[in-house]
Amino acid sequence: HLVSLPEIQGVQGFFQQFTWPDFSQWANPDVYTVAVTIAIIASLETLLSLEAADKIDPLKRVAPTNRELKAQGLGNLISGLIGGLPMTAVIVRSSANVNAGGRTKMACFIHGIMLLLSVMFIARYLNLIPLACLAAILLLTGYKLAKPTLFKEMYAKGASQIIPFVVTIGAILATDLLKGIAIGMVCGLYYVIRTNFQAAITLTRDGKNYLLRLHKDVSFLNKALLRKYLDSVEENGYVIIDASRAQFIDQDILETIFDFVAAAPDDNITVELKNLNGSSGVATRRAFTADEQSLTGENHETARKAAA
Template sequence: MQSDNPFRTLQNYRAAFLRQDFPAGISVFLVALPLCLGIALASGAPLFSGLVAGMIGGIIVGLLSGSEVSVSGPAAGLAVIVADAIAKIGSYEAFLAAVVIAGLIQLLLGLLKAGRFSSFFPDSVIKGMLVAIGLVIILKQIPHALGRDNDYEGEFEFAQLADGENTISEIYRAIETASPGAVLISALSLAFLIIWERTAGRSNRTFFRNFPGALIVVFIGIGLNEFFRTAMPTWYLGDTAHQHMVQVPIIAAGKSPFSIFDFPDFSVLANPQVYFIGITIAIVASLETLLNLEASDRLDPHRRVSSPDKELIAQGIGNTLSGMIGGLPVTSVVVRTTANIYSGSRSRMSSVLHGIFLLVAVFLGGPLLNLIPLSCLAAVLIMVGYKLAKPKIFKSIYKDGRTQFIPFIITVLGIIFTDLLIGIAIGSVVGILFVLYTNFQSTFSVTRVENKVLILFEKDLFFLSKPQLKDALRSLRPGDEVIIDGSRAQFIDHDIYHILLDFKDTAQSQGIRYELRNVELNVQPKKAPKLVPAME
C-alpha cells in the first residue's frame, strides 16, 4: 500500500523484505557505480558529482519516492544538456545553481499534480521504450565486454560524442581490438550468471535466490585479472591505455572528506540564462522520470501503482539537495530500476541501500572497487538488457495487431538509432496517430437493405471522420432511400455538418431520397435527468 508518510514502510519492514532488498541493493550498486562515473565524465563534470547524485538518488529520493521499485541517479539523457550548460554558464559551481532551480521547479510541478501527464503516453510506446533500452544496453556493453572503453559507461545515444563512432561501428572496432583477458572475464561472467539464474529458478534453496550473483561475478573478475597480473601480464587489464577498470576517485591523504563536495555559486542568479537552463533540466528530468515510472509499474511483479505527483516532489527535493552539495541532476533511471526489479527487490529499501553502498564506496572502498574490471560488470548489464528485450516480447506484441506493433517497433528503432527522448517522441507521435486512426474508423455504421440505407452515428463526429463519411456518401446509388441518424452523437463537427447539408443537392440530382434526423451543428451533451431521492 502507498502512504503519504514515506517512512511508514521503514517502520513496517520485516526480515523477509530485507533478505531480498539487501542483495538487490548490492546488485544495483554494482550496476550504478560505473554508470555514475561514466555519466559524470561525459557531462564534463567532476567524477565525484556522479557519485554524489547517485547517493542522493538512492537515499533521499528512495525514501521519498512515489514508487517502491524505482531507482534514481544521474541520467545519460541529460549528459549533453549538462555539458552544454556548463560551457555556456562558465563554471560547474554556476551550473549547480541551475540544478537547484530545476529541483524547485519539479517540486512545484509535483505540488500542482502535473504527474498525471504520464498517463498520456501510449502503452505500445512504453513497451517499446523498455525493449529498446534492453537492446541498447546489450549493444553498448559489447565493446566493454571485449575490452574497448573509448566510449563512456552509460551512454545511450547512437552517435557517440566521446570517440566519433556510433553504436554499430564501435562494436566493429571492439572486435578488431578485442582483449583476450576482457573476453575471457566477460564470457565466464556471463556463463556463470546464466547458470546461476537457471539454478535459482529451479532450486528450492533460498541461497541461490537471495544471494546476488552479480557480487560473485565481481569476485571472479577481480580474481582472474589479478591472476593475469602475475601469470599472463599481456592479458592483464590494468595497464592498458584506457584503464579497463572501475575508477572511483580517491580522497587524497590529509584532505577533509568534505573536500569532494562542490557548492553552487548563487551570484549567477542575476544571469537570465541560469533560469533557462534550470527550466530545461526540470522539463527533461521530469519527462524521463515519469516515463520510467510508467515502465517500472509494468515490470513490478507485485503490480503496485506508483504516485507520479509524489515522485515529482521526491525528485524536486533530490535535485535541490544534489545541486546544493555538488551533484549532477537526478532522475528515475531505467537501467538501475530494471536491475533492481530483476534482482528481486521488494521495496524502496534496496534503492536506499544502493545509495548507502555508494556513500561507503566514496569514503572507504575506493582502492578495492578500483580492482573491478569493466568486462565483468558488462556481463551483468548484458543480462539485464536481455531480460528487457526477450524475443517472446516481440511475438506477444505482434499478436496484438499492427496498431500496437507498428508504434512499438518504431519506438524501438527510434531509440536505438537516435537517443531515448527523440525515439520516445517519434514513437509517441506514431502511437497517437494510430489511436486516432482506430478511434475514427468506427464513428458511424452503414446498414443497407436493398435500396434502403441507414447511416447511424455511433458517437461524436470530428473532422477526422470526413474521409470515411465522404466514401459512404459516394457509395449511395440512384433510387436509394437514405436516413442519416445523429441521435447518438453529442457533438457534430462544423465540417461534418456542412458535408451532410451539401449532399442534399447531390442526392436530389441523383434521384436519392435523403433525410437528416437529429443532425445539428455542435450538438451539446444531453443533461442527465435529476435523480429523485427514494422515499423512506
C-alpha cells in the same frame, strides 16, 4: 578499465565534496538551455522506466507518475544545490530490485541508503570493479527487458505497435536517446491520430438501413470520412445518425450533417437524428423523410432549425 570514484575519507570528507552553485551565472542563457534539455531527457527516461517497472512488477501495481516527477524534481533541486549530478529513474536498478525480491517502497529507500553508504565508506573497493562487469550486468538486464519474445508480441499486435517500436529503437541507435524518443513519439502519434480518426465515426449497413454513429470527440479531421459515409447511402435508404456517445461535435461536422439532411429528400432518403447536440446544447430526436417539405434543398435554414 576500472570504476573510478572519488575516495572519501569518512563523513567529513563526504561533505567536503559539496560544491555550491555559482549564482553569477543567472544571466547566462546556456544555463537554461542545458537545464531544459536535461529536464526533458530525465523526465522522459523516468516515465519510460516507470512504465517498464510497472510491467515487471509481480503485484501488477501502477506507480503514480505525477508523484514520481515531483520527487525527481525536488531531488534534482537539492542535488544541484550541493554540486551533484541530475538524477533520474533507471530501469536497470529497478529491474535488479524486483529480481532481488523488492516489493515495497522500503526496498527503494534502502537501495538509496546502501548506495550512499557505499560511496562514503567503501569507494576504494568499488574502484576495483572492472567496467566490463558492469557492462555484462547491463547487457543481461537489457536482454531480460527486451528479449526476442517481446518483439514477437509487438509484431502480433499489428503495424500500429511494431512500427513505432522498431522506429524508436533504430532512431535511438542512429542518433541519441532524446532524438530517438522524439522520432518514436512522432511515429506513434501518427498511428494514434489515425486510429482515433477512424474510430470517431462508424457506419453499419443492413440492406438499405444505415446506422451512423458518432463516438466521443468528432473534430473537423473527420469531415472527409463523414462525407464518404454519407455519400455511400443509396436512394430510398433509411439513415439513423446517432450522436448519443459523442462528447464534442465540431461545427463543420454539424454543418455537413445538416447539408445531408437538407438534400436527403432528393434521393427519397429518410434521416433520423438521435441526440445530436446543436448550438443550443439540447439533445434532440426527429425523423426527416422525403414527404416533409421543410427538408428541401431550397429551405436549408429551416432544416437546420428543425434538427437543432
